[in-house]
Amino acid sequence: MLHIVACIKQVPDTKIIKMNPKTNTMDRASAPAILNPYDAHAVEEAVRLKKRYGGTVSVLTMGPPPAVKAIRKCIEIGADEGYMISDRAFAGADTLATSYALTKAIEKISKIKPVDLIICGKMTIDGDTGQVGPGIARRLDMPPLTSVNKVEEINQQEGYAVVHRKLEDGYEVIQSTMPCLMSVEKEINDVPYSSMTNMLKAARYQPIIWAVADLEGIDRVQLGLKGSPTIVSKVWAPTKPSGGTMLEGDPGEQAEKLLNVLLEKKELFTVKGGDNS
Amino acid sequence: MNFEDYQGIWVFIEVKDGEIVPVSLELLGAGKQLADKRDSELAGVLIGENVKHLANTLYEYGADTVYVYDDPIFKDYRTESYMKALLECCQKYKPEVILYGATSTGKDLASAVATDLPTGLTADSTILDIEEDTGLLLASRPAFGGNIMATILCKKYRPQMATVRPKVMKALTPEPGRTGRLVEETASIKEEDIRTKVLKIVQHTTKKIRIDEADIIVAGGKGLGNQKGFQLVHQLAETLGGAVGASRDVVEAGWVGHHHQVGQTGVTVTPKIYFAIGISGAIQHIVGMQNSGLIIAINNDPNAPIFQSSHYGIVGDAFEIVPLLIEQFKQAFNREVVDHV
Numbered sequence: 001m002l003h004i005v006a007c008i009k010q011v012p013d014t015k016i017i018k019m020n021p022k023t024n025t026m027d028r029a030s031a032p033a034i035l036n037p038y039d040a041h042a043v044e045e046a047v048r049l050k051k052r053y054g055g056t057v058s059v060l061t062m063g064p065p066p067a068v069k070a071i072r073k074c075i076e077i078g079a080d081e082g083y084m085i086s087d088r089a090f091a092g093a094d095t096l097a098t099s100y101a102l103t104k105a106i107e108k109i110s111k112i113k114p115v116d117l118i119i120c121g122k123m124t125i126d127g128d129t130g131q132v133g134p135g136i137a138r139r140l141d142m143p144p145l146t147s148v149n150k151v152e153e154i155n156q157q158e159g160y161a162v163v164h165r166k167l168e169d170g171y172e173v174i175q176s177t178m179p180c181l182m183s184v185e186k187e188i189n190d191v192p193y194s195s196m197t198n199m200l201k202a203a204r205y206q207p208i209i210w211a212v213a214d215l216e217g218i219d220r221v222q223l224g225l226k227g228s229p230t231i232v233s234k235v236w237a238p239t240k241p242s243g244g245t246m247l248e249g250d251p252g253e254q255a256e257k258l259l260n261v262l263l264e265k266k267e268l269f270t271v272k273g274g275d276n277s
Numbered sequence: 278m279n280f281e282d283y284q285g286i287w288v289f290i291e292v293k294d295g296e297i298v299p300v301s302l303e304l305l306g307a308g309k310q311l312a313d314k315r316d317s318e319l320a321g322v323l324i325g326e327n328v329k330h331l332a333n334t335l336y337e338y339g340a341d342t343v344y345v346y347d348d349p350i351f352k353d354y355r356t357e358s359y360m361k362a363l364l365e366c367c368q369k370y371k372p373e374v375i376l377y378g379a380t381s382t383g384k385d386l387a388s389a390v391a392t393d394l395p396t397g398l399t400a401d402s403t404i405l406d407i408e409e410d411t412g413l414l415l416a417s418r419p420a421f422g423g424n425i426m427a428t429i430l431c432k433k434y435r436p437q438m439a440t441v442r443p444k445v446m447k448a449l450t451p452e453p454g455r456t457g458r459l460v461e462e463t464a465s466i467k468e469e470d471i472r473t474k475v476l477k478i479v480q481h482t483t484k485k486i487r488i489d490e491a492d493i494i495v496a497g498g499k500g501l502g503n504q505k506g507f508q509l510v511h512q513l514a515e516t517l518g519g520a521v522g523a524s525r526d527v528v529e530a531g532w533v534g535h536h537h538q539v540g541q542t543g544v545t546v547t548p549k550i551y552f553a554i555g556i557s558g559a560i561q562h563i564v565g566m567q568n569s570g571l572i573i574a575i576n577n578d579p580n581a582p583i584f585q586s587s588h589y590g591i592v593g594d595a596f597e598i599v600p601l602l603i604e605q606f607k608q609a610f611n612r613e614v615v616d617h618v
Contacts (some may be wrong), residue, residue: 014422095388096395120390126421127398128541134356135386143472146385162476167381170480170486172353177472186542188533191604229397233584234428238419238564244572244588255601258573259609261589262517265571268492268549269517269610 002055002156004046004078004117005109007102007136008039010063010070011126033066035073038121042184044149044191046119047078053154055116056080058109062090062101075202076194082207083109089212092225099135100222104215106140116156118142118181133183145174145182151195154178157173282413283435284343286312287372289363290321290335291382292328298444301376307446308376309339311407311414317373318342324362326352329461344370344460350468353475354382360389362464367394369462372436373412376405379440387440397431399439404428405446414439423541423564443489444547445568478609481536486520488497488537494548496522496539496566497532500555500576504532508607509599510554516603522546522566524556525541540565554595558583575599 010033017031046057058081059074062068068076071082085105106115118140120133130146137144150164151172159178164171166185194202212218221227247257262269286308291298305321312319320342321335328351332343346362363386367375375390377383379401391398399416404426406415413430414437420427431437488494495517497510507527514521521537528538539546541561551569555576556562563586568573574587575595584590591598 012421014424015559017424094397095400096392096397099392125542128418128420128422129398130384131388131391131398131400134385136391138389138392144385144389146356146388146472147381165381167478168476168489172475172479173477175474175476180472185535201344229395229431229434230399230429231432232427233415234417235420236426238423238426243585244590246584246590246592251593251597252601255598255605258589258591258598258602259605261571261573262550262606263609265550271582273501 002049002053002115002116002154004049004055004057005115006043006057006059006074007118007120007133008043008059008061008070008074009036009042009124010034010061010067014125025071029170030135033069035070036121036124036126038123038125038186040073040121040183040191041186041188042119042121043077043079044189046117048189049117049154050078052081053156056113058083058113059089060084060102060105060109062086062093062098062105071207072202072205075205076198077191078194078198082205083128084147084207084209085215086209087107087211088221089220091224091230094228094230095135096229097223097225098225098226099132099139102132103136105210106136108210109214116179117154118163118179120181120183122147122183122185130183132150133181137181140181142177143176143180145180146177147185148182149185149188151182151188153260158241169275172263204235278431278435279431280435283373283412284315285318285320285370285372286315286434287320287375288340289375289377289383289386290323290343291378291380292323292325292329292331295327296332297334298378298380299448300380300383300441302448303443303446304376304378304441305335305339306448307405307441308374309449311374311405312341314407314409315373315412316343318346320372322363322366322375323347324351324359329459332457332459334451336455337451337453340457342458342460344462346462346464348463350370350464350466350471353478354386355471355475356385356389357471357473358464358466359386360393361466361470362462363390364393365464366462367436374407374414375438377438377440379442384440384563387438391438394434396436396438396514397429399429399431401470402429402441403445405439405579413437419541419564423560438562440611442545444545485549487520488520488539488546489544491520491546492549493517493519494522494539494546494550494566494569495519495552495554496524497527497554498524498556498562499526499530500557500578501527503607504530506555506596507532509595512601513552513554513603516606517550519548519550521550521551524559524562553587554599557581558586
């Protein structure tokens with residue numbers, strides 16, 4: 001039976017977040033907190049593997065108390081257990097400090113039930129780095145498998161996994177020993193609507209919550225802002241482009257004006273002139 | 278940690294199918310400016326099988342030194358083997374900065390190396406600078422889905438590391454015959470220490486032009502209504518000999534595959550001409566195409582933000598204008614087509 005841990009995060013929805021034009025800071029209250037969209041695919045993949053091979057799916061997050069909501073969302077998707085580490089000492093963590101804290105939590109989860117596989121989303125939409133997953137893998141001395149867009153096979157008896165890693169112009173098929181950690185692309189699956197049973201279970205679900213003091217052998221110096229090698233020194237709003245020339249007229253005139261713009265770049269087209277297949 | 282011991286700007290040189298990946302040459306261009314400011318040397322770290330001869334190209338693009346790990350064990354990129362080589366090189370020669378392309382390989386490698394060193398790593402940088410006196414790397418990047426720009430520093434650790442988006446930095450004009458210093462190294466890792474195997478590499482055997490390499494991109498958005506309407510984009514792309522791009526919502530609706538997605542969570546593109554048809558211009562899309570040479574937007578909403586980021590804008594119905602453009606374009610280029618036949 002597989003024990004899969006999916007690492008997830010609650011994030012502000014950056015698609016709708018508003019900027020305060022006076023201070024150049026984000027108005028976090030303007031954006032609802034959601035389960036990081038990439039992590040939904042990670043949890044879904046874990047649930048699919050559980051259905052295929054049998055086992056348990058645990059989800060783990062680090063965050064403030066309201067992040068319980070994101071865990072409930074994962075229960076809706078089909079996760080069995082939720083763990084959350086929550087403590088002021090974790091605040092301000094960059095990717096290195098985050099991977100350290102999550103690693104300590106996974107070590108504790110492993111003592112309850114050994115972990116065979118860890119799945120992370122490709123990245124978070126508020127951090128946009130994709131560095132935490134591989135960081136956890138290195139700390140746990142597991143092979144990190146990034147950009148995974150298909151899990152071909154999990155063979156628990158023989159102790160290996162076969163996955164596809166997305167490349168810029170295709171993919172590669174990788175065999176890795178287990179346990180391993182994979183971070184998955186969003187195209188790996190579609191997250192379907194949740195079943196009523198799962199939604200009911202999620203509504204009253206309470207995850208296991210640990211503070212720093214609950215984690216064994218933890219080095220506080222490596223946590224949060226203090227344990228983060230990177231700092232943000234300056235934040236500014238990208239310069240707003242002012243727009244260009246509008247091509248006016250009826251559709252025929254507009255098309256003609258546009259053609260004249262293209263003809264100025266004639267050299268780009270002539271080479272390919274005869275071959276448009 | 279004595280910062281004085283850490284000197285030189287390094288670029289991880291990514292090799293694919295025996296060739297240097299363009300972003301690595303771009304990073305040599307960016308790295309050269311940092312190295313000049315610090316009055317230090319620029320080095321490439323070249324890992325692979327039968328790659329030693331590529332050092333000459335790296336010198337021509339600005340590298341003073343090339344550290345090379347040339348061994349069959351490095352035939353395919355694997356995190357563990359490449360990481361081990363780079364970590365050993367780092368511990369031996371102590372660079373001040375290491376830059377990686379923000380590609381699948383570059384990001385994978387940089388994340389692993391940063392954890393093991395440990396040091397700070399800034400992802401997807403688009404602007405790089407360095408403080409002349411302190412050597413502090415100023416790596417800036419779009420954050421929060423492109424809503425803000427942030428400058429990230431790593432004050433307490435060396436080397437400082439960043440992944441950098443392809444097509445943002447400029448490669449130097451190669452200087453033929455320029456030479457440098459080759460340092461050949463061997464990594465201690467053995468095949469039996471590596472826990473992953475590459476069983477197969479599958480390349481998309483499509484004749485279609487890849488969007489990250491295209492000179493011309495025709496991209497469409499939700500404004501085209503449905504998958505059938507999106508055919509307009511394919512038609513114009515075919516006529517112009519360009520690649521097809523798409524906004525995120527179009528990809529999520531399944532009108533076109535993921536590898537066509539332009540933007541923060543897709544591909545960053547810098548073609549010479551970029552058409553945005555029926556794309557409203559969310560910030561997440563803009564950050565992925567704003568460095569294109571010429572941006573042309575067609576949208577029926579005069580208030581669409583895309584017009585702010587365009588060199589030329591047309592307010593109107595794409596279904597009327599684009600077919601007319603295709604027709605006029607074919608006429609204009611008729612002579613050339615006939616000449617070719």
